[in-house]
Amino acid sequence: MTVRPPIAMLAELTHRCPLSCPYCSNPLELARQEQEIDTETWKSVFRQAADLGVLQLHLSGGEPASRRDLVELVQAARDAGLYTNLITSGIGLTERRLKELDEAGLDHVQLSLQGTDAEMADRIGGYRGGFDRKMQVAGWIGAIGFPLTLNAVLHRKNLHQLPRAIEMAVEMGARRIEVATVQFHGWALKNRDTLMPTREQAREADAIVKAARARLKGTLVIDYVPADYHSDYPKRCMGGWGTTGLNVNPEGRVLPCHAAESIPHLVFDNVKDVDLHKIWYEGAAFQAYRGTDWMQEPCKSCDRKTVDFGGCRCQAMAILGDPDATDPVCIKSPHHGALQAQTEAHASAPDGDLVYRKAPGRSIPESVG
Numbered sequence: 001m002t003v004r005p006p007i008a009m010l011a012e013l014t015h016r017c018p019l020s021c022p023y024c025s026n027p028l029e030l031a032r033q034e035q036e037i038d039t040e041t042w043k044s045v046f047r048q049a050a051d052l053g054v055l056q057l058h059l060s061g062g063e064p065a066s067r068r069d070l071v072e073l074v075q076a077a078r079d080a081g082l083y084t085n086l087i088t089s090g091i092g093l094t095e096r097r098l099k100e101l102d103e104a105g106l107d108h109v110q111l112s113l114q115g116t117d118a119e120m121a122d123r124i125g126g127y128r129g130g131f132d133r134k135m136q137v138a139g140w141i142g143a144i145g146f147p148l149t150l151n152a153v154l155h156r157k158n159l160h161q162l163p164r165a166i167e168m169a170v171e172m173g174a175r176r177i178e179v180a181t182v183q184f185h186g187w188a189l190k191n192r193d194t195l196m197p198t199r200e201q202a203r204e205a206d207a208i209v210k211a212a213r214a215r216l217k218g219t220l221v222i223d224y225v226p227a228d229y230h231s232d233y234p235k236r237c238m239g240g241w242g243t244t245g246l247n248v249n250p251e252g253r254v255l256p257c258h259a260a261e262s263i264p265h266l267v268f269d270n271v272k273d274v275d276l277h278k279i280w281y282e283g284a285a286f287q288a289y290r291g292t293d294w295m296q297e298p299c300k301s302c303d304r305k306t307v308d309f310g311g312c313r314c315q316a317m318a319i320l321g322d323p324d325a326t327d328p329v330c331i332k333s334p335h336h337g338a339l340q341a342q343t344e345a346h347a348s349a350p351d352g353d354l355v356y357r358k359a360p361g362r363s364i365p366e367s368v369g
């Protein structure tokens with residue numbers, strides 16, 4: 001296949017994070033601060049990304065505001081000609097820091113929403129006072145005039161708040177809301193019994209999004225990731241492996257997707273050793289599932305194989321222990337029936353205690369966790 005340059009790069013600046021969300025999709029083994037790549041290395045990576053053809057840079061984490069050099073990094077990315085988007089919980093951002101980010105040229109902010117009121121948001125994020133702080137940050141973002149997207153992760157506990165989340169996006173003047181049903185990668189797998197939405201909830205969310213899209217046309221764009229465990233066909237994960245985007249993790253390893261390190265046989269190059277251009281075009285991890293040659297049946301002879309590229313490799317790994325298998329969400333997978341049964345079992349399991357993600361050095365306040 002012809003390999004085109006990537007459009008977007010996700011820079012996971014750090015795994016440090018003040019929140020402890022139980023659906024965190026970061027790997028089980030988090031990078032410590034002393035393992036993070038330094039400012040100059042990130043700057044070089046941004047220049048290499050721009051040379052490679054990347055247009056959009058998403059700065060994420062963990063919480064990217066935990067990096068002291070965030071303003072300097074944004075400035076460097078803008079100097080390299082990249083469109084910069086900060087993906088943040090808002091915690092760690094002051095009005096002054098946001099103004100500095102504005103002066104450095106930050107183009108866009110994506111603010112996460114754990115719930116639409118303090119009780120829900122603070123319980124899910126495992127951070128008392130987080131919601132009030134976030135609302136204050138949202139006010140500053142609006143006053144400065146950053147284009148804003150709200151990010152809401154939906155699951156069994158908060159799906160009933162979807163209509164209010166959409167209203168809040170409109171009230172805040174956001175141009176877009178990303179509504180993603182929880183994906184079970186990394187830490188989130190520990191909370192499947194408590195977070196798995198029911199089939200009814202998934203259907204209701206589909207209907208709410210459909211109605212809101214019609215009602216808010218021209219006001220708010222709604223990007224929606226439905227509950228794929230309840231679907232018949234898998235999602236086209238990452239737009240197709242090695243086709244549109246790449247991730248650089250806090251230690252400098254370059255990944256074809258956020259969860260790729262869960263696939264044990266893959267070997268990842270590091271920006272400290274290898275040029276980004278070479279990694280994208282020749283890196284073993286990028287070649288592993290690019291295109292369709294790697295596929296087994298039923299994908300191999302399926303007419304949708306260039307539509308969804310066999311679904312999500314990391315999901316096949318997490319559920320079947322085989323990253324080469326057809327995503328078991330697919331109705332043609334021999335494991336589809338078993339997955340549906342498992343999903344129903346998770347969705348009807350009694351609520352357990354949330355298992356919080358604890359970043360190194362963080363403890364969960366008792367009244368929240």
Ligand code: SF4
Binds near residue numbers: 299303332
């Ligand atoms: Fe997609 Fe493979 Fe299912 Fe066909 S068999 S729809 S290619 S996942």
Ligand code: FES
Binds near residue numbers: 237311312313315
């Ligand atoms: Fe890795 Fe889907 S998250 S391929």
